[in-house]
Structures are given as C-alpha cells and as structure tokens.
Amino acid sequence: MAQGEFVHAPRKIAFPPSIDVQTRLLILGSLPGDASIKQGEYYAHRGNAFWQLIGDVLEEDLRGQPYAMRLKRLRAHGVGLWDVIESAERPGSLDSNIRGAELRDLGLFVERLPALRAIGFNGKTAALHGRRQLGERPGLALVDLPSSSGAYASLSREAKRQAWGALRDHLG
Template sequence: MGEYTHIVHGFEPVFDKHSRVLILGSLPSVKSREAGFYYGHPRNRFWAVLAALTGQPKPESTEEKRKFLLGAGIAVWDVIAECDIIGSSDASIKNVIPAELSVITAVCPNIAVFANGGTAARLYGKYQAEKTGLPITALPSTSPANAAWGLERLTAEWGRLMVGALSDGREQL
C-alpha cells in the first residue's frame, strides 16, 4: 500500500476581505504539492467546475487561479495543517493537526463554508466546526478518484448547493 509520510501543509490560504465562500479540501494531493498550488492534479475537476459556474475561462497558471478565486469571492484552504498520509489517500490520513481557520474567519466572519468531498467535511466536523461556529455543506469531490461523478453532474450539484452563497455583486455561483 505504501509508506506513511508526515506532511506539513505548504500553501497559504487564498482569501481576502471580499471572500464570501470558503472551499475546504482535506490536504493537497501529491500532484498539487508538486505543482505548488491547490487542485494541481491535471484530472481534478475543481477549476473546470468553478469556471463553468462563474462563466469565466478556466484559469491555468497559479497567478490566474489566485486572481480567479479572489475575483469570484472564493477562499480556498484545507482542514489539515499537518498529518501522516500514504500518497494522496484521504482514507489513510492519521495524526491530524488541524489548520487554524480563524485566519480566514476573523476577516470573513459570515463566510459560507463548503467541503470539497466527504473527508474534508468529516474532518471539519471533528476538528473545526465547534471552533468556527459555522456550518459546512459537503460538496461531491472534484478529485479524479471520484470517477462516479462526471464534470456535468459535479457542476450541476455544486451549483445547486452553492446557489446564493455569494451576495456582493461578484460572479454568482
């Protein structure tokens, strides 16, 4: 199955005072860590889903992705600051040290929180919900491991669950 590796999250959260939506993953995958930014696996549908929902072109570079998120009022981070994991397998995660989400919630106290996948939602419930006091909505994972959900179905479900989450006149999901 592979060896456990201790991973320290290496990315800063992406957010600003205009962020209205926070999308939390569990921990960046091996491919994302290699790419140096969130959702860096070429088959992850995260960027395609958000592009479809906002009507914007799919961003390619890290700078385009950061600008895309901030322009749409979307914050991105992960529930985990450190853990032991085998490869990119969420099922293998153990010895979790949660991220300090107050970095975002102090600036954006009324942010709508969404989890990209069941593991992120479960870990948020275990480590974060009581601290933030904010409810979370679980979205189906955009990971290529979630092969049962095609891009069209993912986009429709994300759109259905995120309707109205942005309310400041920016691109609407």
C-alpha cells in the same frame, strides 16, 4: 506487508490560505495531493476537476489561465481556498491514507473573515473534519460538495457540476 497496513510516509504540509477580507465563500479541501505539493498549486493534478467545477460556478473559464490569475479571479469573485488539515502523514494522494492529521483551527480562522457567508467542503474528508470543528454557526452556510478529485469516480462530472452549482447561491 499485510493489506490495510499503513506505510510510514513523510509528513505533508498544506498551503497557506488564498483569501482576503472580501472572501464570502471559502472552499475547504482536505490536504493537497502529491501533484499539487510538487507544483505548489491548489488542485494541480490534471485529473482533478476543481478548476472546471468552480469555473462553471463563476461562469468563467479558469482552467486555461495561469495559476496566479486563477487565484486572482477567485478572489475577485469573493472565493477563497484553504484546507482543513495543516499536515499529515500520507503515502500518495488518497484521503483514505491520511494518518496523524494535525487540523487547522477553523473556528478562529472564520472569525477573521468578516464577509464570509458560506463554506463549501470539497469532499467527505474536508466535510467531516470541518463540520466537527465549526459546528452550527448562525449566518454561515456549510455546503458538502462531492470531491473534485478524479479518484472520486462514483459521480459523473456532470453530477458533480450540478452539485457544485449550489455554491452560486452564496456568491452575491
């Protein structure tokens, strides 16, 4: 197979949203990776810094808690999770390998969240698809975040932590 040639892969399906009517901040990823799909949990790969980064934002240790408690604590802080892609073909977990993406209807979705004030895009792929769908929305801040993925190594964990700290402004 030639370099850059796409290997046909099974279609991967994203998770349902983790939200409630009090969600003020929605963090959108692209599509769960293989470890997350296998475990049925958002950001399950041990090299993904998501739970540490969002825990730093919330000033709460989420990494050591069971998954169900992590989601409960996010909701208690008004934070929801979802992905911009409903399904796609992707060998492995890299966003650069996503093909045939079926996008979610984000415009309709955010209209159903009355308390929503901000959306944080976890990585470039989420920001690209999310911003394209949402456009400018008065009263809704759109925040591009460096990917929490361990595969995105061009920024240090500390630089990611500082960038993610911008989310604190949207929690109150």
